[in-house]
Amino acid sequence: MSVKEKKGLGAVACVLGLVMTGMSTVVLADGAGAFIGGVVATKVVGNMRDRTEAEQEQAEYARQSAAQPVPQAPAQKSPEQRIAELDKLAAGGYITPEEYKRKKKAIVDGM
Numbered sequence: 001m002s003v004k005e006k007k008g009l010g011a012v013a014c015v016l017g018l019v020m021t022g023m024s025t026v027v028l029a030d031g032a033g034a035f036i037g038g039v040v041a042t043k044v045v046g047n048m049r050d051r052t053e054a055e056q057e058q059a060e061y062a063r064q065s066a067a068q069p070v071p072q073a074p075a076q077k078s079p080e081q082r083i084a085e086l087d088k089l090a091a092g093g094y095i096t097p098e099e100y101k102r103k104k105k106a107i108v109d110g111m
Contacts, residue, residue: 079110
């Protein structure tokens with residue numbers, strides 16, 4: 001049930017409640033009363049419109065978010081690629097020869 005339908009049903013229930021309980025109100029509106037009533041009505045209608053627009057924007061965002069693909073994890077590098085990267089690190093002096101041997105052995109052992 002949409003928000004508009006809920007609000008409409010709430011207004012109908014309120015009116016029916018007043019009618020069924022026998023309550024009635026005499027409304028006398030002079031110029032100031034009519035002006036204030038118009039201001040209140042304008043504010044209420046404006047708030048309802050803003051709320052509806054916000055709900056529509058949220059729904060659109062949810063649809064767009066659901067349509068976007070989930071990023072995949074990067075593919076694992078092959079042992080050859082890992083050894084080539086290790087060679088570059090060793091050639092650049094970023095790792096010691098002992099580290100190179102140990103890491104290369106780990107890569108080969110993991111094949």
